Amino acid sequence: MILELAILDVRPGEGAEFESAFAEAKAIISAAPGFDHLELRRCLEDPHRYVLLVGWDRLEDHTEGFRGSADYQPWRALLHHFYDPFPTVEHYEAVLQVDRKAER
Numbered sequence: 001m002i003l004e005l006a007i008l009d010v011r012p013g014e015g016a017e018f019e020s021a022f023a024e025a026k027a028i029i030s031a032a033p034g035f036d037h038l039e040l041r042r043c044l045e046d047p048h049r050y051v052l053l054v055g056w057d058r059l060e061d062h063t064e065g066f067r068g069s070a071d072y073q074p075w076r077a078l079l080h081h082f083y084d085p086f087p088t089v090e091h092y093e094a095v096l097q098v099d100r101k102a103e104r
Helices: 015-030 059-066 072-082
Strands: 002-009 035-042 049-056 089-093
Touching: 002 059, 015 035, 015 072, 049 059, 059 089
Parallel strands: none
Antiparallel strands: 002 049, 002 089, 035 049
16 A cells, blocks of 8 residues: 655635545545545645645555546646645655554
8 A cells, every 4th residue: 555645725715615625636546546545634724734644555646646547637637736835745665654443
């Protein structure tokens, strides 16, 4: 499992519109081959900042599969105009995971 992490800085005053557009866009990404899960979280200290976490089976499922697909264009049209600056996207592999509920 690969975790995609993107810090999304949304233009001030556009958070509600961004969240609405993301609610529509999630159907696009969740249909992509290799997609596993996603989380979108809003920052408590800076309400214009969000973090997007997306689980992919393989790095290529995101970088080549989703980004290279025709479905990426509507995703891009729905969301990319909200960002300032444009987000940096990084990918992570698991080193250690602790799940408190699993330890009980």
